[in-house]
Amino acid sequence: MSHTKCHGCSLCLLSCPMWRQERDVQYSPQGIFKALQHNAALSEITPALFSCLLCGACDLLCPEQIDITGTIKTLRRAAFSSGEHRALKKEIESQLKRPTTEAKAEANTIIIPGGALRSMPATLTKVQALLSREARAVLAKDDGDDIALALEAGVEISEHRRHSFLEPLQGAKRLYVSNGLLLQALRKWLPATALCALGYSLSQLSELTTKLTSDDLYLIEARAFHLDHQQTITHYDQLRHQQGCRTNLDLQRNAIPTAAGGLNTLHPTIDSHAQGRWILNGHRVARIIVECAEDGQAMAQLNEQPVLHIADLMEHANDV
Amino acid sequence: MNNQNSTYPRSTHGAPPPCPVAADALQGIPRQQTNPERWQGEQWASFVSALQQAGVELRSAQHNTGTYVTDAGGLAYGMPHGVVIARNAPQIAALMQLAQQYRVPVTTRGGGLTTEGESVAFGGVLLDMTGMSRVRHIDKAALTVRTEGGIFWHLLAESLRREGLDYLSAPLNLTSSVGGTLGVGGIDVNSSKHGCSADQALALQVVTPTGEIVECSDEENAELFQRVILGYGQFGIITEATLRVRPYTPLRMHYFYYGSLRDAVEDLMRIDRTQTCDYSGILTMMDKAITLLVAFDSDEREAAFLKHQRKTLRGYGELPFAIRTAAYYALRPWRLKEALYLYQRKRELFPDLQPAHHMQGGEMIDRTVVFSRAVWKHWGGRQMVIPDIASSADKFVASVERGNAVCKKYFPHYTLYCVGIKLRAEHQAHYELSCIPPDAEGWAYGCEFEPMLGDTHHSRDQLQSFKNEIYDIGVDLGTSYYRFGGMMKGYIRRALGDEVVDKHLEMKRQADPAMILNRNVIF
Numbered sequence: 004m005s006h007t008k009c010h011g012c013s014l015c016l017l018s019c020p021m022w023r024q025e026r027d028v029q030y031s032p033q034g035i036f037k038a039l040q041h042n043a044a045l046s047e048i049t050p051a052l053f054s055c056l057l058c059g060a061c062d063l064l065c066p067e068q069i070d071i072t073g074t075i076k077t078l079r080r081a082a083f084s085s086g087e088h089r090a091l092k093k094e095i096e097s098q099l100k101r102p103t104t105e106a107k108a109e110a111n112t113i114i115i116p117g118g119a120l121r122s123m124p125a126t127l128t129k130v131q132a133l134l135s136r137e138a139r140a141v142l143a144k145d146d147g148d149d150i151a152l153a154l155e156a157g158v159e160i161s162e163h164r165r166h167s168f169l170e171p172l173q174g175a176k177r178l179y180v181s182n183g184l185l186l187q188a189l190r191k192w193l194p195a196t197a198l199c200a201l202g203y204s205l206s207q208l209s210e211l212t213t214k215l216t217s218d219d220l221y222l223i224e225a226r227a228f229h230l231d232h233q234q235t236i237t238h239y240d241q242l243r244h245q246q247g248c249r250t251n252l253d254l255q256r257n258a259i260p261t262a263a264g265g266l267n268t269l270h271p272t273i274d275s276h277a278q279g280r281w282i283l284n285g286h287r288v289a290r291i292i293v294e295c296a297e298d299g300q301a302m303a304q305l306n307e308q309p310v311l312h313i314a315d316l317m318e319h320a321n322d323v
Numbered sequence: 324m325n326n327q328n329s330t331y332p333r334s335t336h337g338a339p340p341p342c343p344v345a346a347d348a349l350q351g352i353p354r355q356q357t358n359p360e361r362w363q364g365e366q367w368a369s370f371v372s373a374l375q376q377a378g379v380e381l382r383s384a385q386h387n388t389g390t391y392v393t394d395a396g397g398l399a400y401g402m403p404h405g406v407v408i409a410r411n412a413p414q415i416a417a418l419m420q421l422a423q424q425y426r427v428p429v430t431t432r433g434g435g436l437t438t439e440g441e442s443v444a445f446g447g448v449l450l451d452m453t454g455m456s457r458v459r460h461i462d463k464a465a466l467t468v469r470t471e472g473g474i475f476w477h478l479l480a481e482s483l484r485r486e487g488l489d490y491l492s493a494p495l496n497l498t499s500s501v502g503g504t505l506g507v508g509g510i511d512v513n514s515s516k517h518g519c520s521a522d523q524a525l526a527l528q529v530v531t532p533t534g535e536i537v538e539c540s541d542e543e544n545a546e547l548f549q550r551v552i553l554g555y556g557q558f559g560i561i562t563e564a565t566l567r568v569r570p571y572t573p574l575r576m577h578y579f580y581y582g583s584l585r586d587a588v589e590d591l592m593r594i595d596r597t598q599t600c601d602y603s604g605i606l607t608m609m610d611k612a613i614t615l616l617v618a619f620d621s622d623e624r625e626a627a628f629l630k631h632q633r634k635t636l637r638g639y640g641e642l643p644f645a646i647r648t649a650a651y652y653a654l655r656p657w658r659l660k661e662a663l664y665l666y667q668r669k670r671e672l673f674p675d676l677q678p679a680h681h682m683q684g685g686e687m688i689d690r691t692v693v694f695s696r697a698v699w700k701h702w703g704g705r706q707m708v709i710p711d712i713a714s715s716a717d718k719f720v721a722s723v724e725r726g727n728a729v730c731k732k733y734f735p736h737y738t739l740y741c742v743g744i745k746l747r748a749e750h751q752a753h754y755e756l757s758c759i760p761p762d763a764e765g766w767a768y769g770c771e772f773e774p775m776l777g778d779t780h781h782s783r784d785q786l787q788s789f790k791n792e793i794y795d796i797g798v799d800l801g802t803s804y805y806r807f808g809g810m811m812k813g814y815i816r817r818a819l820g821d822e823v824v825d826k827h828l829e830m831k832r833q834a835d836p837a838m839i840l841n842r843n844v845i846f
């Protein structure tokens with residue numbers, strides 16, 4: 004594994020939510036890798052391993068270009084195999100759905116919105132309408148939330164379950180995926196399909212972005228942003244300059260995650276309330292606009308400003 | 324061995340060393356070698372037990388201590404017996420009281436960006452100050468910030484920027500900590516305007532080597548303040564600092580290119596004297612492509628400089644310099660390899676000095692990030708050797724030229740980084756026994772000599788010889804150094820003289836009777 008290349012520069016700490024919370028180098032990629040270089044047992048680094056949000060900011064900061072999040076996922080798998088966090092593994096395994104026999108979707112464009120956005124039907128209708136302008140986009144029946152959780156935790160996904168998730172997607176030419184980790188995996192599993200981050204795609208629609216103002220704080224979905232950083236940073240930078248809105252980008256131009264959703268919900272280690280406060284710190288804004296439904300739920304908990312999903316900048320679905 | 328009746332810890336070889344800053348000061352080992360002797364752990368078990376009773380968490384597993392095995396220099400290696408993560412001043416005070424009682428060395432570490440092993444613990448306790456890295460309070464009206472000492476400059480900048488503010492000056496490498504920097508000086512490309520980073524400190528909360536928590540400033544406990552600022556961690560641990568800050572401004576950058584080191588250095592010093600720019604510094608690729616960086620906080624300053632000062636500079640614009648350099652190498656085809664290196668280096672480095680997402684309308688909006696990332700990407704590595712010379716203005720050209728000759732002798736590729744440091748008359752007391760040379764007036768000048776080591780293996784002896792040869796220039800010319808602690812402390816007495824060293828040694832013995840705080844950094 005590439006952790007042997009870490010020489011302890013501390014750059015990964017600068018955008019790391021778990022380090023920010025703990026202020027303890029043990030809770031950072033550097034701390035995990037240095038511990039391993041000094042013969043730490045997996046059990047000794049397990050708390051830090053499972054605190055990582057896999058937001059991907061550190062991958063961009065590492066001057067040694069270590070695949071930090073990839074290494075952490077591998078280490079999580081190894082931790083489970085050596086008997087660490089048995090209860091957590093069991094719980095995630097129990098969430099992995101039984102394979103179903105889903106027919107191929109009869110659509111070129113499919114949206115995988117995730118459970119949180121699906122629980123907001125009015126917003127989801129707008130999302131679907133906004134993404135159907137060129138070709139009708141249909142909603143996937145299977146959100147793959149269990150698969151995203153297993154990917155995040157490092158739990159093995161059975162071939163049957165993976166197949167049942169992928170089979171209905173095989174015919175599509177384009178997929179819009181809300182979850183950044185799922186997006187990353189789908190790029191490997193469906194290399195011939197155009198795979199787009201849902202939030203990023205919505206943020207490219209001028210009918211939405213022209214409604215952003217300098218009184219808005221715009222929350223970029225961190226994982227997808229970091230995954231395609233070279234492309235996304237230019238886009239969001241332009242958005243920031245054009246509309247004057249604030250964003251959750253830090254000085255390194257990495258997106259600060261809310262820590263909402265996924266493994267941190269099941270096994271809370273990072274305080275999403277504190278993350279939200281840090282995102283808001285110093286920004287005097289009237290609205291918070293989110294790309295990701297889970298981020299919206301987390302920011303709404305702070306009870307400070309109205310929180311809107313970006314699709315809700317469109318008042319009615321039939322305005323599209 | 325019982326050290327309790329000694330004013331200074333005994334060497335395991337017998338008698339205590341006569342002078343801890345002699346040329347061969349590293350306690351029983353010759354100057355060409357590097358690491359000081361490891362503390363042998365006398366009374367460690369009793370100390371640990373006392374710490375536990377005091378409620379101070381100490382980690383001693385190998386994977387905990389191993390994290391701190393070396394510093395950014397990557398040449399000094401040492402393991403602490405245990406690690407304490409700093410959490411608050413009372414915790415550190417308890418640690419220091421017990422460390423003093425049991426004569427256990429305590430080495431403080433912020434970003435660990437020392438290069439001479441100053442933040443490496445050769446036994447004893449490693450106190451990781453990054454555990455105290457929160458901003459306490461920003462006063463926008465008074466333009467001050469109160470912060471914990473272990474904070475990285477980058478994180479401080481992050482908080483300040485949310486309020487439209489910026490620090491005055493900080494090291495280019497932003498994983499340096501505030502406390503560590505105030506303890507040694509800190510230079511930035513605006514130090515010729517604002518002074519060294521330590522000059523922005525207005526007040527400190529310090530835990531003394533004997534475990535008292537003291538607030539100090541130039542008005543309150545002034546003597547402690549003067550000793551801790553630029554004190555190389557000898558007189559106290561900075562747990563909190565109040566710093567002067569300023570309104571944030573983006574940067575308007577200009578680069579001028581030189582083929583002559585002397586011309587560039589003379590131009591740098593001249594524009595500093597005119598005080599017509601806000602940032603200035605020199606960065607070189609060997610002595611073949613020398614870049615004078617000049618930058619401004621406002622359009623007005625930029626326009627005035629371009630109108631009145633630009634014509635006095637002997638540097639070229641990018642294109643004329645490229646043509647001139649190409650012509651130089653066309654006439655010297657046997658140096659093709661060097662020409663290719665310069666070309667490749669420029670291609671890799673320049674885009675990272677103006678990345679689109681940190682620029683806006685031709686202005687650099689995040690210098691804090693751009694420089695720091697470029698430093699790590701293009702100058703960082705597993706080993707970093709950065710000997711330097713800090714001189715008065717009149718000795719600077721000679722220092723740079725002679726240091727450059729040494730670089731050339733040892734390495735095919737290297738960089739020089741030169742900046743001016745405006746001196747503050749009211750801070751004269753802070754500068755005693757520091758990188759600021761005693762004979763400097765108005766401005767001091769620093770030059771770092773950094774070989775591009777890359778993945779090439781160099782023996783520690785070769786690197787140490789290189790450093791020594793640079794520092795010998797300083798002794799010859801009568802200068803100071805920025806990095807005179809740790810492995811290079813054998814130069815302190817020769818460079819700065821017996822009188823001031825003896826004075827500080829006596830003060831250290833009074834402040835730290837067991838001589839435990841940051842042992843071997845200076846004393």
